Amino acid sequence: MQKIRQILLFLERGFSQRSIERETGINRRAIASYLQRFADSGFSIAELLLFSDAELEAYLNVGKAEQIEKDPHRIHLKSQFSYLFSELRRVGVTRQLLWQKYINEYPDGFGYSRFCELLQEHIRKQGTTMRLEHEPGKLLQVDFAGDMLHYVDTDSGELIACPVLVAVLPFSGYSYVEYSQVIWYYLYGIWYLSDNISL
Secondary structure (H helix, E strand, C coil), X not given: CHHHHHHHHHHHCCCCHHHHHHHHCCCHHHHHHHHHHHHHHCCCHHHHHHCCHHHXXXXXXXXXXXXXXXXXXXXXXXHHHHHHHHHHCCCCCCHHHHHHHHHHHCCCCCCHHHHHHHHHHHHHHHXXXXXXXXXXXXXXXXXXXXXXXXXXXXXXXXXXXXXEEEEEECCCCEEEEEECCCHHHHHHHHXXXXXXXXX
């Protein structure tokens, strides 16, 4: 009933299905099914919000037990979730690589996009998430991306490692990426100035 009340509140405030999915973690198919039940009830959103849980359950017919999963593809994928989730935490492991391994072992399995969708649903259910609000231009997030890249010195043929710097403005998602050995000097300068100059 808590999920239904959340959906009702968001609908009353004019949120789209996509926004409700993002805010609550409830997938759009479930939201669409609830919307159909709301429409079939003959009551407005405002009226439904005034009902008690027992009344909502009666009017929306949501007291039915959840359907037991019968799809063998989903049952197989669900059995793999804990392994997939732990693998995603490893450096260099991507969803594409995990899906390729999954489809090689289980050729009748889900396509890539459905695989990612189901995996994301599982990850959402594993814990709470926190929404961070950012002000434009207030924060710059800087980090090095994974393993170093390498390039070949054309004169000597030597393979030279270089770090990859990634900077993101979190409000807009605007990104800047640079790879160079000079970055080390640049970051040292930032660290030195921030550590030794008080503004």
